[in-house]
Amino acid sequence: EVQLVQSGGEVKKPGESLKISCKGSGYNFSNYWIGWVRQMPGKGLEWMGIIHPGGSQTRYSPSFQGQVIISADKSMSTAYLQWSSLKASDTAMYYCARRGPGDHGGSDYWGQGALVTVSS
């Protein structure tokens, strides 16, 4: 069974750093792109970026380029999303999602989400 399991919720102060994780199982983690999606409280979905764990190719949405870093460790079957200096506006639910097979593939499996709260 394909699963993406994310790390737990975090409460941080502005200016702190953070790295959250997304561990895949039940499939060849190296072969499928993993994307990250932000959902601010009461708002819609925003695509942040995507990584191919096999080759570490990474693409970012222009809105998030330079704001976060996406990485992956294929030996651990884990993708990461990190911030060097959090802001209150980073408070949101963050989802990882696997890009499905095929050229048109939507995101067929999602993590359970990780709630990040940034508050002084």
Add this chain to the structure above:
Amino acid sequence: DIQMTQSPSSLSASVGDRVTITCRASHSITTYLNWYQQKPGKAPNLLIYAASSLQSGVPSRFSGSGSGTDFTLTISSLQPEDFATFYCQQSYSGYTFGQGTKLEIK
């Protein structure tokens, strides 16, 4: 950037109704269009990919159509479990979501 615009933003309907949600892209995306359903407190769930292909396990009352810039998601006969928020997403150039359509019980 490709912008995605959904309409309506919200919709009230009754069990058994036929419902259609529209998504328009700012540029042609051929059929690189996906639809998701999200229930409160849950991760999104893929319903339709490549504009009209039904994801495995999704009930056949859900269908998608369109190409180029104009797309629709249709639910043929609403069931109680269908009330949720729906998002379109283009995967032609990067990925962009529409703003969402909240489907509520009338």
